[in-house]
Amino acid sequence: MQNQIDQGLLQEHEQNNVEGMENEYVDKHKQPTQIFEMGKEYFKQCHQLLAIYTALKFIAAITLITLRETIYGDEILQKNYHEIFNDAYLVFWMYISCAHSLFAFIYYIQLLMKIDNEVKCTQVVEEIGQMIVIEIPEGYTNQEREAFINDQVQIQNQEMIQRLEIDGQIEESRRISLIATEIKKTLLQNERPLNILGKGCFVLFQFIQLWGLIFYFHKKSTTESNEDLKFYSLYKGYLFSVVFMGIYQYLEIYIITLLVLIFLPILLFYSLYDWIKNYCQKRRERRRIDDSLKESMYSLQETAEGENECAICMNQYEEKDKIAILPCSNKHRFHSTCVRSWLEINSKCPLCRSDVFTLPDEIF
Ligand SMILES: [Zn+2]
Numbered sequence: 001m002q003n004q005i006d007q008g009l010l011q012e013h014e015q016n017n018v019e020g021m022e023n024e025y026v027d028k029h030k031q032p033t034q035i036f037e038m039g040k041e042y043f044k045q046c047h048q049l050l051a052i053y054t055a056l057k058f059i060a061a062i063t064l065i066t067l068r069e070t071i072y073g074d075e076i077l078q079k080n081y082h083e084i085f086n087d088a089y090l091v092f093w094m095y096i097s098c099a100h101s102l103f104a105f106i107y108y109i110q111l112l113m114k115i116d117n118e119v120k121c122t123q124v125v126e127e128i129g130q131m132i133v134i135e136i137p138e139g140y141t142n143q144e145r146e147a148f149i150n151d152q153v154q155i156q157n158q159e160m161i162q163r164l165e166i167d168g169q170i171e172e173s174r175r176i177s178l179i180a181t182e183i184k185k186t187l188l189q190n191e192r193p194l195n196i197l198g199k200g201c202f203v204l205f206q207f208i209q210l211w212g213l214i215f216y217f218h219k220k221s222t223t224e225s226n227e228d229l230k231f232y233s234l235y236k237g238y239l240f241s242v243v244f245m246g247i248y249q250y251l252e253i254y255i256i257t258l259l260v261l262i263f264l265p266i267l268l269f270y271s272l273y274d275w276i277k278n279y280c281q282k283r284r285e286r287r288r289i290d291d292s293l294k295e296s297m298y299s300l301q302e303t304a305e306g307e308n309e310c311a312i313c314m315n316q317y318e319e320k321d322k323i324a325i326l327p328c329s330n331k332h333r334f335h336s337t338c339v340r341s342w343l344e345i346n347s348k349c350p351l352c353r354s355d356v357f358t359l360p361d362e363i364f
């Protein structure tokens with residue numbers, strides 16, 4: 001029934017803007033694909049469950065905090081807040097977890113409200129390309145029109161499923177969850193503040209999770225007198241359920257993080273090794289070049305010997321230029337910087353083409 005109303009609302013007459021066809025109206029029927037409807041339903045179910053879960057978490061935390069405050073009241077003020085792992089900090093953890101639950105609840109409810117909003121939902125459908133648009137030929141009776149729409153919808157639904165299966169056969173449940181993910185992504189893209197709230201909640205929860213784990217595995221020292229032991233165990237029970245459910249909720253992300261943590265050192269080690277290898281090779285090459293060059297300062301007095309122009313950069317030598325002579329001939333000389341960059345890519349003398357590195361150093 002709800003579906004039919006939705007479809008009815010989406011039926012609209014749209015002006016066709018193609019040039020030359022102005023003022024002509026085309027009867028169009030629009031409706032989301034079946035797979036979208038299923039994905040949307042799945043998305044809603046997931047977020048309803050999450051909203052209920054966070055609401056329960058919030059209520060439990062608030063109850064525990066209020067009970068403790070009302071029963072112990074002033075005693076808490078005299079508590080020693082020095083040691084980071086004493087139960088006073090467990091109370092801080094409770095407050096933060098409580099606040100997080102509230103924010104997360106608002107986030108999930110907002111998401112549910114957005115997807116239930118007709119305009120926003122239509123926008124999402126169009127953005128992820130799940131809108132069926134049917135142009136209805138003129139002159140159909142109502143009955144014919146309906147039959148035509150039904151046929152077309154069926155055909156296009158089938159086409160959509162085939163299009164989604166281009167990368168191989170995928171199960172229907174996987175397809176639905178893919179669409180649900182797509183819906184969430186698109187919805188958040190259009191709603192910046194909600195996106196920020198969601199990301200903030202996620203980061204805060206990872207912090208709560210880590211802190212909770214530290215608490216959970218920390219053994220309480222027995223020497224400490226613990227008046228509110230009853231509440232302490234209740235708090236720990238709450239903490240355990242939050243941490244456990246959190247691990248379950250983000251299992252995929254944690255596994256990926258774990259893999260990254262394992263492989264990152266290997267990757268870093270490898271790139272460091274690569275860098276060192278490269279550096280050593282460069283150094284060796286530079287030394288090889290150093291060994292094969294005879295360097296001196298250019299002075300105008302020695303013009304008789306060799307070229308007076310660098311064959312690499314075609315510039316005349318000037319007084320005090322740094323000159324390098326290659327082992328092939330005393331006359332084969334160049335700017336030191338020019339010939340060095342030349343030898344890095346080419347081992348032959350630019351003038352006589354003889355290999356600089358294999359020549360015996362008989363000239364020197
Ligand atoms: Zn030069």
Ligand SMILES: [Zn+2]
Binds near residue numbers: 332350351352353
């Ligand atoms: Zn030469």
